[in-house]
Amino acid sequence: KITSEAGILPRTHGSALFTRGETQCLAVVTLGTVEDEQRIDSLEGEFKKAFMLHYNFPSFSVGEVRPMRGPGRREIGHGILAERALKAILPLRSDFPYTIRIVADILESNGSSSMATVCGGTLALMDAGVPIRSAVAGIAMGLIKEGDRTVILTDILGLEDHLGDMDFKVTGTKEGITAFQMDVKISGVSKEIMGKALERARLGRLHILDKMSEELSAPRDTLATYAPRIFTMQIKPDKIRDVIGPGGKVIRGIVEETGVKINVDDDGNINIASADEASAQKAMDIIKGIVAEAELGKLYMGKIKRIMDFGAFVEILPGTEGLLHISQIAEERIAKVTDVLKEGQEILVKVIEIDKTGRIRLSRKEAIKEQAPVKS
Incomplete structure (x- = not known):
């Protein structure tokens, strides 16, 4: 049985509870500004992420009692897979200049919790009003192989994952695949088996998407009530110093006067984040006045x-x-x-x-x- 419930938490920017059999995921979306991007210092240098998905698998979800510690290798891996699955359908940064964070908490698990995370994450994004291109769902395929005899399993349970020879997770929209991951315990999988598994995964995915659409078929028309409003404007790059001022004096004054958050990039793109439109408009008017140029005859x-x-x-x-x-x-x-x-x-x-x-x-x-x- 598959059930979905969007907007289950009243104060969040977006939330959803997705249940598939004995696996349940609570996904929560939070929208932020450019300042909320995650800064990562990797071996290749520092970079920023505007989209994050954090996956939590507490011990109570499988009926165990263990101390709560930091995320393990499994949780990080599942989170990366679900993040990759959803990243493909996010709007362009230029069209939606928000930082997006999804937190997925697994409440019960007897099956693929990472695929439940993808489904719950999709519903939570739509509940928040994020204009995603299409809904995404995921399903885990299994395989039992003895000699030349093979059986492909759809939506495997925990026991089938443990005893089976393959765990093949596939995520995608009605049009195509956004991510997949395969773990095998045998020497290899033939093209024929792979093709059958992908086709059955497609049918299963379409069924789940239909069930999800019964709850929420498209992103909400307006952004979440409690989410910050971000307004963008463009100025000439040579005017950036006028907006910032000596030592940041001018921009700090605008922030103090209006209560907004302002981010200016090197190309002259300005993002103004505010809880209300009036404050953002006031900040924009001040900036327009600063960068305005005299016009002949005016x-x-x-x-x-x-x-x-x-x-x-x-x-x-x-x-x-x-x-x-x-x-x-x-x-x-x-x-x-x-x-x-x-x-x-x-x-x-x-x-x-x-x-x-x-x-x-x-x-x-x-x-x-x-x-x-x-x-x-």
């Missing part, structure tokens, strides 16, 4: 930073100033700039020129002319 509400004899320097964008010449302050002739303007005053100006070096010339009288019809 009106800006600027702030006078410095007054000179020949005019005034007006900040029209954060860190961007332009020169307002004395001749562009008003229609009438002005003897002294300070007769009309003062430092700290906010005025409406228009960008009338941007030269090759990026220097900006502004006009107050042109801005007033352009606004006059609107005011009337």
